[in-house]
Every structure is written in C-alpha cells, then in structure tokens.
Amino acid sequence: MSTTAARPAQSGLEPLIRHTIAGASVAELARTYGTPLYVYDAEMIRRRCRDLAAWDTVRFAQKACSNLAVLALMRGEGVVVDAVSTGEIHRALAAGYSAHATPGTGADGLPPVHPIVYTADIFDRESLDAVATLGIHVNCGSADMIEQLAERVPGASVTVRVNPGFGHGHSQKTNTGGEGSKHGIWHEEIPDVLRRAEWAGLAVTGLHMHIGSGTDLAHLAEVAGALERVAVEIGRSLTTISAGGGLPVPYKPGEVHADLSGYFTLWDAARRRLEDRFGHRLRLEIEPGRYLTAESGFVITEVRAVKKQGARKYLLVDAGFNTLARPVLYGSYHPMSLCPQDGTPSAETDEVAVGGPLCESGDIFTQTDGGFVATRALPAARVGDLVVIEIAGAYGFVMASNYNSKPLPAEVLIDGGTARLVRRRQTPEDLVRGETV
Numbered sequence: 001m002s003t004t005a006a007r008p009a010q011s012g013l014e015p016l017i018r019h020t021i022a023g024a025s026v027a028e029l030a031r032t033y034g035t036p037l038y039v040y041d042a043e044m045i046r047r048r049c050r051d052l053a054a055w056d057t058v059r060f061a062q063k064a065c066s067n068l069a070v071l072a073l074m075r076g077e078g079v080v081v082d083a084v085s086t087g088e089i090h091r092a093l094a095a096g097y098s099a100h101a102t103p104g105t106g107a108d109g110l111p112p113v114h115p116i117v118y119t120a121d122i123f124d125r126e127s128l129d130a131v132a133t134l135g136i137h138v139n140c141g142s143a144d145m146i147e148q149l150a151e152r153v154p155g156a157s158v159t160v161r162v163n164p165g166f167g168h169g170h171s172q173k174t175n176t177g178g179e180g181s182k183h184g185i186w187h188e189e190i191p192d193v194l195r196r197a198e199w200a201g202l203a204v205t206g207l208h209m210h211i212g213s214g215t216d217l218a219h220l221a222e223v224a225g226a227l228e229r230v231a232v233e234i235g236r237s238l239t240t241i242s243a244g245g246g247l248p249v250p251y252k253p254g255e256v257h258a259d260l261s262g263y264f265t266l267w268d269a270a271r272r273r274l275e276d277r278f279g280h281r282l283r284l285e286i287e288p289g290r291y292l293t294a295e296s297g298f299v300i301t302e303v304r305a306v307k308k309q310g311a312r313k314y315l316l317v318d319a320g321f322n323t324l325a326r327p328v329l330y331g332s333y334h335p336m337s338l339c340p341q342d343g344t345p346s347a348e349t350d351e352v353a354v355g356g357p358l359c360e361s362g363d364i365f366t367q368t369d370g371g372f373v374a375t376r377a378l379p380a381a382r383v384g385d386l387v388v389i390e391i392a393g394a395y396g397f398v399m400a401s402n403y404n405s406k407p408l409p410a411e412v413l414i415d416g417g418t419a420r421l422v423r424r425r426q427t428p429e430d431l432v433r434g435e436t437v
C-alpha cells in the first residue's frame, strides 16, 4: 500500500541542498517567521492519514505533534485522537473534537467511535475530574484506575491496555512492553482485572496494546497474536480492539517505508476470528503518532558560527535540544540539508558536527546513542546559511523546552504552497509569565 522509494542516498550534493518545503521558499520562511522555526507540510500529513484508510479507525496519538492546526487537519481527514493528559483533552476539544460519541451502532454494525480516548497508566486528580465531567472514554493502563473511575462514573465502559510481556522500540526509552516497561496491565493480571471491573460495575469494551515507538513491523506483528489471546479471555463484552501505534518511518538514507497492507491483513484476520467467536462486529483501531506527522515536519535553523576544535569542524546553529530533543534523548538521526543564503551552494562538502547554542556539551544534533559526537557530510556552509533538519514532525516541537530561557519557536503550516503561522514564537514576556519576584 505505501511502499515508497527509499530516501535518496546522501551521495553527491543534490539531496543535501534544499530551497523549498512543500513549495514554499526556505529563505523566505526564515525571513518572515524567524529562526529556529518548525514547518509542517499539510499535504504530507493528509497522505499519511490516507495510507491507513483500510483501518476502521485511525486514532492519532497527539503527543507526537499536538498543534491545534494539525489536530484540526486530522479531524478533517476523519482521524480521531488519543489524549494522555488533561491538557491533551483540552487541545482535542479546542480543535473541534466532541468529548464523546452518540451511543448506538452504525449501519455497518460497528460500535460508535470515541472521538477522544484518555490513555494513561494513572489518573492524576485533574484528569480524573476531566474525564468524569466531560464523559471521555478511558483506556486504563493500571488496575487501580478501574475503581477510581467507577467511583466517579458508575457503569462506565472502559478499554484496558495490556502489557503482553514483551516490547520493542527504537530506543530502550520508547519500549513500552515487557517487564522493563511501566505501561499497561500485565497480561497475567487479566482475570483479576476482569473481577475488579465486574465488582466495580464497569464493562470492558475495549482492548489495546502498544509495545513501543518506532519499532519494526516484525515485532509489531507479534502483538496481534497476543491481543487475540487476551481478547478471548475478556470475551463478548469487547466491541473494539486497538493495535496501538509504533509504526516506523524511514529516517536514514536507504531505509524504506514498511509494508502496511500486510500489517493490516494480519490484524484484520485476528479481528475476523474474534468476530466469529463473539458473534458480533469488532471495531479495529490503529493509533499511530510518529507515522502521521514525522515526515511532514522540518526545523529551519540559521548557521551562526563555523569553527574548528582541533581537527573537527562544527556548525553552530540557533536551534538546540531546547528546539528538537530527539538526538540528545535517543541519539536519533535526522537528515539535514543546507539552504545557502545567496542561493548558490559551495561545490565543496564538509564533514561537520552540527550543534546548538545551549550551555551543555550534549547540545549536538549529530550524535549517536550514548552521546558520542558524530559528523555529517554537508555542503560547505557559511554564517547566515540555513540548515534544514528534516523528519522532525513527530516528537519535535512537543518536546521543545524553555531551557536556557529560550523562547519556544513558531510553528508554520504550509498548504497549497501557502504558509500560515499556527503558533507564534514566544516573547520575552511569555518566558516569565506567572513568576513573581
């Protein structure tokens, strides 16, 4: 379905020079909105939503990229959302999602879609209040949530998130299954959880597993079998099953898109076997974050210094790990390209380390897992040139911080070649808002 070509190998200078993003001029974006700047390509987001059209429900894990304009765009594509906090519930509402579905069964025999699902391993007091007051459906990652919800919302229906006893992610920090993960209800605890739910008067209508972020399809495919076994234990109260997220995207040269049609077929077969057993239809959901937004996002940053430390050359740019944290957190690789200020790229290539302005030596975009500084081949750059950090639309802006009292960057959405500011850059006043001397 979406087996597209590999990213171009970074040989030769051509792929390393970028003048436009989604038809808009990189230099003009930088001039108009300042740097560092997050830019999203609306059409890329739509394309990724449509890749998943075979699934009954695509639920966007909004923690990957939660700007209201992005959520509203997803809503236009018929995509619903996952919320992991009270703040994300409020974002979903502000983007136009309803708190809950109208009960009933559709003409297709499928149960209604919950437009917003709160998925977490705990209720803090604020989120318990919010889900109870607004009537938001809950996906419980700990058994204690069951009694806490029952006390506030008698007779509610819930989803349970099960930890199947194994997990996988692009980093240990994003592996969300197995004994090493705090997430979900341990698979062996299911009989106990079902007793607790029955005692509390809650119906378990949903089953969900999510074993990690940015894993590979071979690992993700194991989840279908594990979910099917737990679904049989839960039984006929189930109306919805969710494959969770974790779909990978290609970041490095030579990596390709995964075979999503094969992945759907596997899940659809599990769903059909369960439907036969239960004698009713089951809604099949998928819950990607990264897949829907990663490739749509770019960080534009300006080169402010070019220097040598011994034999190593550094480009220092005005974005840091306060802007994009994935390299310092996970040693993640992001493709980079250069937009020369005067439009004409240098014919030479340099091996450079690219770093930011923060007072911390880990503030390097070209690092590997463990914090080792690596280098990247880029066209020789000068102060004033722009570096474009690519595939930054997932776990990018949402992890940005005010560290070193840096303002959060602006975000811009490009649609049909036209750029629109969807979040203004923070001001010095924003940085001290709420503080007193």
Ligand SMILES: *Cc1c(COP(=O)(O)O)cnc(C)c1O
Pocket (backbone or CB within 6 Å): 061, 063, 064, 082, 119, 210, 212, 213, 214, 244, 245, 246, 247, 287, 288, 289, 290, 291, 394
């Ligand atoms: C983070 C998360 C996702 C999305 O993960 P991706 O790897 O971005 O697809 C889905 N479901 C839950 C519960 C999550 O916490």
